[in-house]
Amino acid sequence: MDLKEFPTISIVVPCFNVEHVIERCIEALLAQDYPKERMVIVIVDDCSTDDTLKKIQQYKNNDQIKIVKHFRNRGLAAARNSGINASRSQIIGFIDSDIVVRKDWVELMMNVLQNPNIVACMGDTKLPESLSQDNIDKFLYHPKRGVRKFDEDTPIEIPGFIMGNSFVKREALRKVGKFDESFNTWGGEDTDLAIRLWERYPDGLRFTNKAIGEHYHKRELNNLLNDMKKYGSTNYLILLDRYPQYNKRLAGDWIKSFKGFLILNPIVNLIVKTIYLIFPMPRLIRYFIAYNVIQGARNSEEGIPKLDRKK
Template sequence: MTAALPTVSIVIPAYNEEATIRHCLLAAIHQTEPADEIIVVDNRSTDATRVAVEAMQAAFPQAGIRLISQDDEQGITPTRNAGFDAARSEVIGRIDADSAIEPDWVEQVRRVFTDAELAAASGPVEYYDMPLRGFGHHADDEFRKLQVHLAGKYVFLFGSNMAITKQAWLQVRDEVCPDREDLMHEDLDLAVHLALQGLKIGYASAMVSGMSARRLDDDLRDYKFYVERFERTYAAHDIHELRLLTPMVVLLGIYPALHVQRRLEARLHADRALGV
């Protein structure tokens, strides 16, 4: 007997994302199988994020877009938590406001979570504002498979492209770190707490999301602080296994070349716009 397909909510935390949220929502709406609801959690935005979401609600009234506010605290962790708490479905998808999920993403999530033992899962990403997008997708997928192999019980979750069962969320929601100092990767912290509860985290190559590589535009100091969140997150849980830091080492290693490439491309686009 075929397992019943679960209901799926999509949660999108947002802070000052007027430039990206429409693109994100269009991808979430135009699915081979529609999500049961799409929840945008606004976290004290000072730009036109809310206006953009409200316009999408009016344009796509059947899409199940919900706009809620999380004004108690500034930060991704409480904003994500508010979205997860508000979700009504059996599985909660979680993406970023600059994510652009593939058209079969919801369909793939439903298939993945027919495995009743699975508590959460992530998939690969394609960087839609980088050249050689197909090659980048393949490289990202292979690298994440390697990470899963190296991680042992501490399989990662990636906030730009992940899903978790509502049941698993309720099991760990009071345990996840509030991270008010904003020092950790909140998705990695969530994964660690799931692992500590003995819950299974999977990886699904077919669960694909596009995302921006805008993090590479940061200067070296800010980028290094961001990437070192891996080390700080594990250390906060007294986990000191060098193999778990492989992503940090790789991301630091590729930064110089990709940062220069993006700067050159930005200059080229600017010159073209000026007719140079």
């Protein structure tokens, strides 16, 4: 097969303080079953404060790797955009720097994108076998959670498409735009771009459970819930304000509805916490996440007026 028949690919790897795993991430990408002449790896260091950049610099003489440095921390959306801007390939891949992909990751993603009607594909993420599974992992990696309930033939609807393990055709990004850098804290930038892709290509987003990356990022429940509360008070409200037509899809109707008041009821919260202490069922984590997102949204002095204006 002529090399020119293989589409050119740029894999964008945004990095911030991942010295513990970045080398494994890079080595896994270099080992992909895809012509090296047709693939470049763009590593973007978002002003790390540990030895991440030092470890990245070990690869500066590798012809397959391009290194981009931020001189201040600009956030995930900006780091991904810097990677896009530094590339010229037909296909843009995104992989978070704490994910180590399997050898056939690129090949399996490209198999899906061969369909001219598909513009983006999301891969699956699993807990590494070397790490023990706790309740948070059982929830996050549940086989029916989020887009995992879709097969390759079923178009994904918003808001499930996440960019941390994904491929997108450059032409689609040219038409809908890149990541919005106003999302400079945790969460929301994926959903914003996914909505724009979905609106233009309603049947063009797919998920494959074959293209697998192992995620070396253990979450503590309290840290996860703090992130969710901050997301609820910031980026989540931006999404609701920007896309009022998807208020229900984004669960924005929960903020001021009876369901939301019930979730935030102190007695209900105490009961659920007590049950979790006695019977730590992973499914209860969904309640804690909803509680913190809704609480963050309702407590935001800026967010609630924005939502009121859309009524």
